[in-house]
Amino acid sequence: MADPQDQLFTRFGKTYAAGEVLFRDGEPGAEMYVIQSGSVRISKHVREIEKTLAVLGPGEFFGEMAILNNKPRSATATVHEDARLLLIDSRTFESMVTGNTEIALRIIRKLARRLDSADSLIEILLYRDPKARVILGLSRQAELEGTPAEGGIFVPIGSKDLADQVGLDPQLAMEVVGRLEKAGMLQEVEGGYVVRDIPRLQEFLEFLEMKEKFGDL
Ligand code: CMP
Numbered sequence: 001m002a003d004p005q006d007q008l009f010t011r012f013g014k015t016y017a018a019g020e021v022l023f024r025d026g027e028p029g030a031e032m033y034v035i036q037s038g039s040v041r042i043s044k045h046v047r048e049i050e051k052t053l054a055v056l057g058p059g060e061f062f063g064e065m066a067i068l069n070n071k072p073r074s075a076t077a078t079v080h081e082d083a084r085l086l087l088i089d090s091r092t093f094e095s096m097v098t099g100n101t102e103i104a105l106r107i108i109r110k111l112a113r114r115l116d117s118a119d120s121l122i123e124i125l126l127y128r129d130p131k132a133r134v135i136l137g138l139s140r141q142a143e144l145e146g147t148p149a150e151g152g153i154f155v156p157i158g159s160k161d162l163a164d165q166v167g168l169d170p171q172l173a174m175e176v177v178g179r180l181e182k183a184g185m186l187q188e189v190e191g192g193y194v195v196r197d198i199p200r201l202q203e204f205l206e207f208l209e210m211k212e213k214f215g216d217l
Contacts, residue, residue, distance in 0.1 A: 005036060012086040021169040022063075022077040022085075029066030029073045031087045035059065038083025044075045052164055056079055064107065067093055117144060121165070130168050134176040135201055136187070137166035142195060152196040155187070 013036065016022070023029055024062055025044055029146060035041070035058050042053045053075055088096070092146050097104045117140070124136040138155055141162070143147040146153040157165075162171035177193070180186050185204070186195045195201065 008086055009036060009084060012092075014085055014087060016079040016083050016085060017142070020081050021033075022079065023073050024076045025074065026057070026072050028075045029063060030063040031089050032063040032067055033062060033077070034086040034088065034094055035062045036084040036086060039080040040083060040085075040087075041078045042075045043078065049077075049164075052161060061107070064093070067197050070112075084167050093184075117215060124166050127212065129208050129212060130172050131176050132205060132212070133166040133168055134162065134173055134180070135205050135208075138193065138195055139198075139201070141165075148197075149194050152194045153198070154192060154194050155191040158192070 007178055012034075017201050018038075022033065027066075028141070034054055037058050039057045040062060044053055050210065062077055063073070065071070097107065106142050120136075120140050120143075124133055124140065127133050127136065138157075141157045142153050142155045145157075146155050148154070157179060159174050160170050162177075163170040166173070168176075177186070179189065181188060182203075183200075184195045185201050186193050
């Protein structure tokens with residue numbers, strides 16, 4: 001029997017090469033996408049800077065908001081690594097959701113996680129101290145995508161993307177990372193960081209929170 005993934009691909013699938021723009025922020029949209037393989041970057045243009053909101057991989061979906069809200073695309077989607085995508089139009093989407101509670105639940109869970117992750121980003125951006133932003137940004141990324149590694153947790157994010165996410169100048173973010181590295185709290189490795197000492201990072205963050213609240217004592 002044919003693989004169900006292949007059957008779906010025959011019906012709804014298309015292949016895209018890295019760099020292709022699927023849609024841009026502000027355009028009308030009538031389809032959502034499910035990633036079968038490869039990855040897609042979701043980004044938004046904010047004050048001259050193209051800010052990455054997420055890089056989505058196999059099994060994830062995007063483009064559902066325009067269909068659900070009947071509003072223009074809220075962000076730009078660009079193929080990050082060559083991808084096989086399923087294109088689902090709004091009618092098919094509606095019949096999938098109404099006909100299958102498991103699919104509906106998966107979508108709700110995903111949207112709840114996205115809201116949670118957006119809330120934690122808002123919290124990070126409320127901090128003025130760049131050290132607090134870097135620590136919180138790494139903790140958030142560890143929660144989203146961290147994996148156990150020797151001596152800590154591997155957090156897959158580059159310094160540029162980290163700076164981008166927490167709204168810091170890349171140079172400043174690198175300085176902060178360098179200082180945390182010197183203090184033995186983390187180590188830069190290929191493809192990201194190994195966060196070594198989470199309790200100390202947490203303590204340091206609490207100290208920074210006190211400083212923001214009460215100023216230099
Ligand atoms: P839509 O508004 O149709 O087009 C842009 C898509 O990007 C949006 O639907 C969501 O699917 C996706 N998207 C928007 N914001 C985020 C985010 N913060 N994280 C992950 N995906 C997002």
